[in-house]
């Protein structure tokens with residue numbers, strides 16, 4: 001039996017204006033095999049992670065970045081999806097709710113369906129949805145083309161960002177940013193105005209100015225590509241940023257820079273869905289929820305205590321004959337539970 005707690009946000013979603021743009025569909029992305037070397041979540045968490053998880057986050061203390069009653073941003077119910085070309089089923093009923101101001105982390109073994117889930121959310125053409133629903137800011141995402149999803153405020157950074165030969169970073173971003181402004185009925189920024197807008201954002205990810213004139217991701221190191229993804233996010237903005245293994249292949253400094261930039265981008269109104277194998281990222285980006293994906297389903301969900309909702313710090317968690325009593329921080333205890341789940 002899986003424990004599934006409802007999202008803490010219950011305010012009905014409201015339609016909001018079209019927002020950022022990242023052209024996902026037109027690029028017909030090709031995805032390379034995931035990185036080979038992965039570390040799984042061990043049964044026993046290291047003390048540093050325990051300490052990190054034990055720290056009360058704003059959500060845990062009832063002071064979420066979105067306030068006490070954050071609005072629901074994304075609601076996925078019983079989502080099933082197959083690979084378009086051979087109809088192999090990958091997602092087998094995924095349910096997940098994300099509210100404004102929350103940081104959700106999805107972990108799980110290689111091949112469990114994490115990236116597929118992320119790609120289905122943004123409408124990747126390799127997959128067909130065969131059941132369930134995805135509602136983003138009150139709108140049925142399944143009715144939208146990938147570009148429309150992007151304009152609606154969904155952003156995805158890819159495990160293996162694509163190279164775009166012949167197109168400089170700054171031109172690419174200016175095009176994307178101005179497309180968004182056109183959609184919003186706002187005047188486009190001139191090259192000089194745009195340069196003024198993005199320059200400070202370079203500092204966020206510790207990138208040098210010459211990155212702007214290099215072709216998108218061409219010849220970038222793995223770490224530079226990941227920084228560039230976050231830079232795009234910072235420039236284009238998003239209501240929900242889906243970061244697929246943004247931490248893989250990063251050295252300690254790059255990981256810290258990327259995590260710092262993600263934290264800087266977070267506001268009470270936007271959210272992040274992080275897919276990761278690495279505990280070390282959670283030392284920098286504090287999750288509101290940690291989910292475990294297993295065989296195309298989210299098996300369980302950890303949850304902080306939030307004001308007026310959810311399990312209190314002293315509630316017990318019971319499953320399969322195991323009961324854990326949360327004495328100080330429910331997330332920590334439930335995270336242990338998840339770690340056990342993963343090892344089975």
Ligand SMILES: Nc1ncnc2c1ncn2[C@@H]1O[C@H](COP(=O)(O)OP(=O)(O)OP(=O)(O)O)[C@@H](O)[C@H]1O
Pocket residue numbers: 034083090108109110111112113114115116117126
């Ligand atoms: N386009 C595709 N064509 C063929 N198989 C696919 C495709 N997309 C996903 N799969 C298969 O679906 C399963 C789930 O893949 P997915 O990339 O979603 O897993 P994951 O949990 O993200 O794994 P990892 O942690 O290794 O990145 C894998 O067995 C994978 O080979």
